[in-house]
Amino acid sequence: MHILVCEFVTGGGMPPDTAIPASLAREGNLMLHALLADLLEVPGVEVTVTRDARLPPLASPVRSITITDPRESWSLWEDLARQADGVWPIAPETDGALERFSRTVEVTGRHLLNSRADAVAVASSKAATAALLAAAGLPVVPVWRVRAVVADGPPGNGPWVVKPDDGAGCIDTRLIRDHADWRGWLAEADRSGFVVQPFQPGTPASLSMLCRDGRAWPLTANRQNVSLSGGRFSYGGGIVGGMALSPALTDLAQGVAVALPGLFGCVGVDVIVGPDGPTIIEVNPRLTTSSVGMRRATGLNVAAAVLDLSRDPPIPPPPVTRIEPILLTLEG
Template identity: 30%
Template sequence: MAHLVVVESKPTAGFEILRAAAGLGHEVTFVAHSLGPYLRSDGAEAALATATRVITSVATADPGALFAALEPVHRQSPVHGMTTLSEGHVRATAEVAERLGLRHERPEVTARLRDKHEVRTLLARAGVPQPGFAAAATAEEAVAARDGLGYPVVVKPADGFGSLGVGVARTAAQVAELAEAITATRGYGRSVASSGAVLVESYVQGPVVSCEMLTVDGEHRAYGCTDRVLAPPPHPVELGGCFPAELEPDLLAEVERVCAAALDAVGVRRSHTHTELVLGPDGPQIIEINGRLVGGYVPEMMNLVLGRNVYHDVVDLAVGGSPAPSAAGGVACIRAITAPRPGVLAALDVEGVRRSPGVAEVLVDTAVGQRVGPARANGDRLGFLIAAGPSAAAVTGAAEAALARAVVRVTADAAT
């Protein structure tokens, strides 16, 4: 079997990749800046225990520090593959993989994907449909950038992820407020630095979907699309979705074509990618490209209907294989459990959700006593439920009914 290094993961369901790799018989090394972001998820400690070794207190977004931590491990037990499920760590992982002589996406491509303005520029050059955009280094420049775009606009960090700092603005004051928060940000945690650069984009009205792709030697293969339920502006956090999305065949084909053209434009050759698109009045347009497997519990949702474990595909790709997606059977739907107001979580009762018809999984990411609030970024979600069934209509209804049975109580302070 192979030796796989996993560099960081996703804050929710972060250790499922470790469990999957260990279950395939691989030696697994997990490297993290800190385990804190992961241990709040159900079953995290048990999954972490499946790793062969765990290395912490590493600046995992720094290629030099990451290589220094792994080089002695590699001498002792040669590494055959590296992967990450964290957007902020794709570049460092790729650079170290190259230094170790491993098959992996090229570092220059992963670096490109971490710069949303560069991606926009390349898509424009290739004629890939996308919203209008402009870069800004200050709040004043962001307000001025809006002049060529019109209102409303989306304001986001040029190197952000997880919906951090993303907002929809309808006035100059709102643009300035969002941009000032971005330029003041110096890091995203887990040693990931922020450039402070701002991207201002036209807001395109329409449903949002994501296309989950696997690219092997430049050939793009789609698992399918996921539709998106977003929180209302100004903070369009993802609150749910169904896989596969219920799209007409011609529209699905066009979404996959636009997605593949975008991946070609930025040079993706060997990677899982999660590409978000808006289905605008003029057709699908690229929102952003993420150079890793879709996050959150969406892979668990996909597994229910694909009849396979997509984490196995991530592992296989990392250690030099050529996995291929399979067709979906049925539909699965995910919904986020959120706090109704800011405060301290006094109670989170999901037993009624677990007993609801059609519910396959309930996952909790937040413990009683933690400070919570309405979802302004992905990390604000308290937990999730996943329902599965034969059709989108049936499974969406089941998910909404189950979500209504979640009991969330928030108090103004820690006293309960």
């Protein structure tokens, strides 16, 4: 089986006229290498990747195609997808990148080893995701589009969290303490593409799971290292498998899969765990950074499990019988 792996940041997706941020390149490389290590252990699998010429070449034994002009990346990715049996995109939801990848692969008729485009379209919008999950009766932090509350401000007196509706990670995520802070933030720039949520106290965490056709197989619950400095949030990694996979979290995973049946393969759900249980922040319809420690934490070859799930009929992943917490840091 020939698989095309497209990691957006390191594989040609970044603008040609600016340097690739070192932190994004590091995170992308970590996810890419973890996925390649798993794929290369699967008998009969051959892998092609693309690589931005501004980054060091890969040492992995894969076919690597260097991209010298990122403006040509999308046409090249489509051509390469047509030559592959399956395509595994690793891309942010921002600016519709992951949805575009998914639709491109669906048009080619090749196996999309990620969530369907319709599910990605919903999950790429924090407002749309919250509305869907709330309608399904799941505990989710409310989300308001900034343009809908810009005149009077969001409900309550704060604090709130603001972020891009299609953002990934903690990019441009800020804490707004009160209405004066809100007005100052609005005056800084165009905020029409942002959303606002009430600040939810508790422990930042994520669920890593596999999905297909409205069913979820939870793998680990992960503690997240989210820090706040100068009113800005940042994500620095966490502990994969650092939290017990409680019945409440397992039920949450199943509820998300039922509400978004187009989710497939690796999926992450960001939650806040408080005294009353977990509350959903957002759904990441793709491989997430926690995948970097998944093999060591669980012993499971996640890539092999996803390939088995893509079969007809699907082969469910084996149960995770042991979890060893793995510290994951994105620094240096």
